[in-house]
Amino acid sequence: MANIVIDRIRKSFGSFEALKEVSLTINDGEFVSLLGPSGCGKTTLLRIIAGLETATSGDVRIGDRSVIGLPPKDRGLAMVFQNYAVFPHMTVYENVAFGLRMQKADDARVKAQVEKAAGLLHIEQYLDRYPNKLSGGQRQRVAVARALAVEPKVLLMDEPLSNLDALLRLEMRTELKTVLQSAGTTTIYVTHDQTEAMGLSDRIAVMHNGVVEQVGTPVDVYNHPATRFVGGFIGNPPMNFIKVPVSNGQVVAGAEQFVAPKEAGGEVVLGLRGEAVELAPLPQGLEMKVRVAEPMGSHLLLTGSIHDQPVRVILPASETVRSGDTIGLKLDRNRITWLSPESGKSYPAVAA
Amino acid sequence: MPGPHAILNYTRRLRGPMTNNRTWIPYLLILPSVAFLALLFVVPLVQTIWLAFSDNGLPSLANMRTMAGDLNFLPSVRNTFLLTIAVVPVQVVIALVMGTLVAKVGAGRETILWIWTIPLGISDLAAGMVWLSILQNTGYLNSLLFSLGLIERQTSWLTYQTPVALFIGIAVAEIWRGTAIVMVIIVAGLNQVPKEFKEAAEIFGAGPWTRFFRITLPLIRPALQSALILRTVLAFEVFAVVYALGGRNFPVLVGEAYTWQNQNQNYGVAGAYAVLIMVISLAATVVYLKAIKVDPERLP
Ligand SMILES: Nc1ncnc2c1ncn2[C@@H]1O[C@H](COP(=O)(O)OP(=O)(O)O)[C@@H](O)[C@H]1O
Ligand SMILES: [Mg+2]
Numbered sequence: 001m002a003n004i005v006i007d008r009i010r011k012s013f014g015s016f017e018a019l020k021e022v023s024l025t026i027n028d029g030e031f032v033s034l035l036g037p038s039g040c041g042k043t044t045l046l047r048i049i050a051g052l053e054t055a056t057s058g059d060v061r062i063g064d065r066s067v068i069g070l071p072p073k074d075r076g077l078a079m080v081f082q083n084y085a086v087f088p089h090m091t092v093y094e095n096v097a098f099g100l101r102m103q104k105a106d107d108a109r110v111k112a113q114v115e116k117a118a119g120l121l122h123i124e125q126y127l128d129r130y131p132n133k134l135s136g137g138q139r140q141r142v143a144v145a146r147a148l149a150v151e152p153k154v155l156l157m158d159e160p161l162s163n164l165d166a167l168l169r170l171e172m173r174t175e176l177k178t179v180l181q182s183a184g185t186t187t188i189y190v191t192h193d194q195t196e197a198m199g200l201s202d203r204i205a206v207m208h209n210g211v212v213e214q215v216g217t218p219v220d221v222y223n224h225p226a227t228r229f230v231g232g233f234i235g236n237p238p239m240n241f242i243k244v245p246v247s248n249g250q251v252v253a254g255a256e257q258f259v260a261p262k263e264a265g266g267e268v269v270l271g272l273r274g275e276a277v278e279l280a281p282l283p284q285g286l287e288m289k290v291r292v293a294e295p296m297g298s299h300l301l302l303t304g305s306i307h308d309q310p311v312r313v314i315l316p317a318s319e320t321v322r323s324g325d326t327i328g329l330k331l332d333r334n335r336i337t338w339l340s341p342e343s344g345k346s347y348p349a350v351a352a
Numbered sequence: 353m354p355g356p357h358a359i360l361n362y363t364r365r366l367r368g369p370m371t372n373n374r375t376w377i378p379y380l381l382i383l384p385s386v387a388f389l390a391l392l393f394v395v396p397l398v399q400t401i402w403l404a405f406s407d408n409g410l411p412s413l414a415n416m417r418t419m420a421g422d423l424n425f426l427p428s429v430r431n432t433f434l435l436t437i438a439v440v441p442v443q444v445v446i447a448l449v450m451g452t453l454v455a456k457v458g459a460g461r462e463t464i465l466w467i468w469t470i471p472l473g474i475s476d477l478a479a480g481m482v483w484l485s486i487l488q489n490t491g492y493l494n495s496l497l498f499s500l501g502l503i504e505r506q507t508s509w510l511t512y513q514t515p516v517a518l519f520i521g522i523a524v525a526e527i528w529r530g531t532a533i534v535m536v537i538i539v540a541g542l543n544q545v546p547k548e549f550k551e552a553a554e555i556f557g558a559g560p561w562t563r564f565f566r567i568t569l570p571l572i573r574p575a576l577q578s579a580l581i582l583r584t585v586l587a588f589e590v591f592a593v594v595y596a597l598g599g600r601n602f603p604v605l606v607g608e609a610y611t612w613q614n615q616n617q618n619y620g621v622a623g624a625y626a627v628l629i630m631v632i633s634l635a636a637t638v639v640y641l642k643a644i645k646v647d648p649e650r651l652p
Contacts, residue, residue, distance in 0.1 A: 079552070098558075
């Protein structure tokens with residue numbers, strides 16, 4: 001059992017608070033991503049879990065045992081660094097074998113484990129080469145193989161794909177998913193790339209300014225963002241936010257009418273996913289002024305404004321809308337998120 | 353329409369003279385430095401070699417024979433080698449320790465490095481004088497030992513009768529004077545090693561010693577090699593510190609060259625010593641280059 005409990009972790013660098021009371025529980029065998037923009041504290045949190053950094057306060061438990069104060073090697077984990085940190089003076093074989101050698105494993109076990117890990121990552125043919133002769137993608141594989149060779153209970157990865165080009169990133173992402181699914185290792189994966197997090201994770205913890213804003217499955221954080229930040233950070237295009245007035249518990253937007261959340265004051269923010277709309281002939285629906293229409297092949301991307309507020313929506317590729325048009329949009333009532341204009345937090349879902 | 357060959361020929365003609373222009377520009381740019389070196393290094397070198405291997409304008413080994421037959425020759429060879437063997441490894445070890453320690457320091461790191469490099473700014477003769485003031489009969493060491501009641505009267509450390517004390521005194525002074533340059537090179541080397549390598553090793557279970565010997569040391573090979581070559585060559589040229597502390601009580605190679613040149617006015621034998629020192633230095637360099645191979649393929 002290697003579940004991970006992160007309990008009210010704080011970290012300050014001087015007067016700067018990099019982590020402000022972060023709590024998170026990761027189940028045994030689960031793949032959880034820490035997702036957030038650069039500088040939000042993802043690496044710091046990962047390094048605290050690894051034992052490379054000491055928390056200012058709070059507790060980390062791995063397999064129900066507090067690891068605060070334990071050196072990294074006694075925490076039963078392996079790590080893949082952002083810049084790989086593959087040792088340049090050792091062959092690929094010795095790199096992959098490094099953890100086992102440190103555990104004083106006998107040669108037969110080292111050989112078996114290295115071959116197994118190398119096979120999983122398809123680097124068998126490079127085993128006697130030096131890392132400098134390898135491409136970025138190959139070094140990346142070596143770093144992952146080195147981590148898997150010790151069969152860790154916990155695997156930590158810090159933006160492992162961020163230094164690869166887009167095509168290779170997609171390929172490695174699919175491959176990582178296959179490899180890690182079969183290994184069944186509890187994995188924490190740091191990334192600022194939301195598509196990576198969506199594609200790989202069982203659950204995503206969205207971080208912002210040293211705080212975890214929401215934890216949930218990819219579908220959950222996508223459809224029900226807890227905050228305006230989460231909605232804006234996840235999804236491409238990001239969620240649209242349209243401020244609308246509330247009167248008598250009702251929101252009237254164009255020809256559309258909704259029940260307002262009961263906590264709402266005089267105004268409420270309507271959170272709308274770009275694809276949760278249909279074209280409707282005016283005066284039906286909500287009026288959108290289209291500034292730019294971009295046919296993307298698979299869909300039609302429209303940029304413009306609703307109620308003078310910027311929005312981006314997606315329509316099926318078959319629709320014909322041109323730049324400069326004014327169109328009506330019918331909203332998918334089940335996919336609307338209502339948010340407080342003051343706190344940016346979403347209200348509990350209301351019956352449509 | 354011109355055919356493809358015509359276009360190819362045309363571009364060749366276009367490029368031809370231009371690339372020719374370009375090829376001699378680098379040579380032109382390095383010419384002054386080459387000329388300067390030739391004038392101030394190669395010419396004196398050839399002259400020295402000629403001085404060493406000639407007699408009255410004819411090729412001869414007479415100077416070599418005089419040098420080898422001299423009473424001080426073997427002691428000076430032995431002393432120079434002993435001093436090098438004693439001093440260089442100690443300097444490298446101290447520099448490694450200092451460099452590793454200072455890397456762990458946060459605030460005040462620059463100040464510590466600055467203080468440690470002070471000996472760099474002191475001329476070797478001045479360094480010799482500093483240690484003379486400590487080690488001479490009326491020096492600080494004797495005063496200290498006397499006040500502690502460890503000695504009853506002034507003791508001589510730097511005489512012909514106390515060769516071990518003299519050797520240790522000179523070695524300590526040389527270590528004090530010459531470690532800073534080794535440290536500067538090694539600190540520069542250590543700074544080149546990304547901390548992720550050490551962290552990765554730590555994650556995978558390597559303790560501090562393993563990290564040092566299996567990760568850090570192999571990764572600073574180039575710096576180590578440079579430091580060793582530089583320090584060893586300089587150690588074979590040791591002179592001023594020895595001269596200040598021991599005079600000719602402790603003959604060394606450069607000291608002998610100096611004596612033959614200035615006191616005996618025999619430029620031929622002085623030249624022979626100079627050539628010998630150069631050969632030894634070159635040999636040491638070759639040994640280091642072979643022993644500490646730096647394979648660019650295995651560097652970060
Ligand atoms: N050693 C450190 N000293 C001072 N500030 C740091 C240190 N490490 C990280 N920080 C700061 O903490 C914040 C979070 O950093 P980090 O965890 O690396 O972010 P992320 O990985 O999400 O991009 C950043 O503002 C960064 O500047
Ligand atoms: Mg980071």
